[in-house]
Amino acid sequence: MSTKVLLYEDNDLLKESIVSLVKLNEDMELLGAFGHANDVEEDVKAHMPDLILMDIEMPGRSGIEATKIVKQLYPSTLILILTVFDDSENILNAIKAGASGYLLKKFISTRLFSAVEELLEGGAPMSPTVAKLVIQSMQRTSQVVNYGLTEREKDVLLSLSKGNSFKLIAADCKISIDTVRTHIKHIYEKLQVHCQTEAVSKAINEGLV
Amino acid sequence: MSTKVLLYEDNDLLKESIVSLVKLNEDMELLGAFGHANDVEEDVKAHMPDLILMDIEMPGRSGIEATKIVKQLYPSTLILILTVFDDSENILNAIKAGASGYLLKKFISTRLFSAVEELLEGGAPMSPTVAKLVIQSMQRTSQVVNYGLTEREKDVLLSLSKGNSFKLIAADCKISIDTVRTHIKHIYEKLQVHCQTEAVSKAINEGLV
DNA sequence: TTCACAATACCCTAATCAGGGGATTAGACC
DNA sequence: GGTCTAATCCCCTGATTAGGGTATTGTGAA
Known part of the structure; x- marks a missing residue:
């Protein structure tokens, strides 16, 4: 045919x-x-x-x-x-x-x-x-600029970008919710963002996760 | 050589x-x-x-x-x-x-x-x-599965994924914050997610924005 | 003409997050 | 030994978000 x-x-x-x-x-x-x-x-x-x-x-x-x-x-x-x-x-x-x-x-x-x-x-x-x-x-799209994130911060950011709440991130990483909070604060500083969505957006678009 | x-x-x-x-x-x-x-x-x-x-x-x-x-x-x-x-x-x-x-x-x-x-x-x-x-x-990555999102919902989702708060989305789209809330609720239903980060993550990864 | 639905707006409550403190421990580096 | 940093934890307050309602208007299809 x-x-x-x-x-x-x-x-x-x-x-x-x-x-x-x-x-x-x-x-x-x-x-x-x-x-x-x-x-x-x-x-x-x-x-x-x-x-x-x-x-x-x-x-x-x-x-x-x-x-x-x-x-x-x-x-x-x-x-x-x-x-x-x-x-x-x-x-x-x-x-x-x-x-x-x-x-x-x-x-x-x-x-x-x-x-x-x-x-x-x-x-x-x-x-x-x-x-x-x-x-x-x-x-x-897969070239990584790290923004100086530590390993733990990357763990937290990854968990965050999966849609987990702080509570779930804490469980995920086996740490207390306050520690999650601390890591998140540091992530915000390093990425120069001010909220979860911006962090996740930046993380995904720059290939951090 | x-x-x-x-x-x-x-x-x-x-x-x-x-x-x-x-x-x-x-x-x-x-x-x-x-x-x-x-x-x-x-x-x-x-x-x-x-x-x-x-x-x-x-x-x-x-x-x-x-x-x-x-x-x-x-x-x-x-x-x-x-x-x-x-x-x-x-x-x-x-x-x-x-x-x-x-x-x-x-x-x-x-x-x-x-x-x-x-x-x-x-x-x-x-x-x-x-x-x-x-x-x-x-x-x-560029195949659009729309999840049945309306135009307006896509606007809101786009604004959200730029890291804007509900307040800023409202200003961005020139609607009240309560309307933003309504759209967000519909977005959550359609994407089957329960929070901003999950929505943004899904939106970016599936090429919605 | 109904019916469905998109877009708009409002209310309420409980949960969560942002941003500001401070603190301890263990390793690394000089 | 002193300094630095990563990683952990705690507290507080005000702002924001989630999830549950209800309601009006306009449009387009049945």
């Missing part, structure tokens, strides 16, 4: 050349090619594609918005982003929106088919730059 | 075969091969490699721990994980620890050199399965 494909690309020349390319592959069946994604809900509903090739920059709705919409309505639809943008903003947003792969346009002619194949096999095709950015974004 | 390489691999047979493989490549200079990573600080200090090929499962310190240590001491050292593990736990931990690439052992013979090349060019070589897992982990 051939793969049903939709294409979104606002540049007519490029659109036509991708259309020709896709037609070369007998395993792919192109159901439609659109210059904008403003009616993406209807397009997808009408054709029920297995795969969408999606440009980012288009008049009206962007490919990232369209990706988000399609993924919400039909989560199993595969979406491969085809774009010239290799900046982290666009790449990460596209992936968060639900794109399954991200191919830079300069690689279309040489790698489109292998990328599609990889997608259908459950992989996530990416250009090397893209892979690097994705990995970096994961590593950033 | 050739790339200076260290290898960590506890299986002697595999270690030797990787050693032989690396020696085939005149652009790579193998400075050492170790069966465990317990002295990784000293090894790295002594040889100052550009690249480390790292197994995960080793006696004593794991490759993930070792990666963390090396990256803390020498952030510019590239680390390529070579392992049989293709589960999300190990992959994501290795990447968070600072690994620059992740190659499954079954691909070593065919892709080691291209992976190294990609690494040196600033890329992030990954097997297709690995790439998929990485992407999925990013999508999970």
Whole structure:
């Protein structure tokens, strides 16, 4: 059974050349090619594609918005982003929106088919730059700045961020509630916050817990 | 100038075969091969490699721990994980620890050199399965399960997670403090939590804010 | 037209937290 | 031995939060 494909690309020349390319592959069946994604809900509903090739920059709705919409309505639809943008903003947003792969346009002619194949096999095709950015974004969020917290204070903070009350933290750490209070005061000073929620928020967002 | 390489691999047979493989490549200079990573600080200090090929499962310190240590001491050292593990736990931990690439052992013979090349060019070589897992982990954190929160409740929750007291939330949203209280109560019900910290923690971890 | 529900607001009580004290003990460092 | 710090504990007061109500208004669906 051939793969049903939709294409979104606002540049007519490029659109036509991708259309020709896709037609070369007998395993792919192109159901439609659109210059904008403003009616993406209807397009997808009408054709029920297995795969969408999606440009980012288009008049009206962007490919990232369209990706988000399609993924919400039909989560199993595969979406491969085809774009010239290799900046982290666009790449990460596209992936968060639900794109399954991200191919830079300069690689279309040489790698489109292998990328599609990889997608259908459950992989996530990416250009090397893209892979690097994705990995970096994961590593950033796990870099720890300690704020000089002691081990015990980290224990308390961890317990706090699980939603425990002072009383429960005391039980959790096997210390008295007053000691918890003392640790919490020190945590507030070191993190420069003034209440539980702010401490928890900071702790989670900066990877302390 | 050739790339200076260290290898960590506890299986002697595999270690030797990787050693032989690396020696085939005149652009790579193998400075050492170790069966465990317990002295990784000293090894790295002594040889100052550009690249480390790292197994995960080793006696004593794991490759993930070792990666963390090396990256803390020498952030510019590239680390390529070579392992049989293709589960999300190990992959994501290795990447968070600072690994620059992740190659499954079954691909070593065919892709080691291209992976190294990609690494040196600033890329992030990954097997297709690995790439998929990485992407999925990013999508999970941005998949919005709303818990049926209304817009206003989300406003309040957002303000709360910035560390604002009920009083400040009221000012922030331009409503009375009692209304804030009502919204908070509804938020607690919907998220199934019983206090601010738990709500904030859940909100951040599930990507609600 | 009901019915449901979002958004707003108010009241009450018990529990909890914030911020300010002070204090002891055990280790580490010089 | 003196100093410092982590970790432990205690007390007090005022502010805040949790959990339980009730109530009005507007909107949109049944």
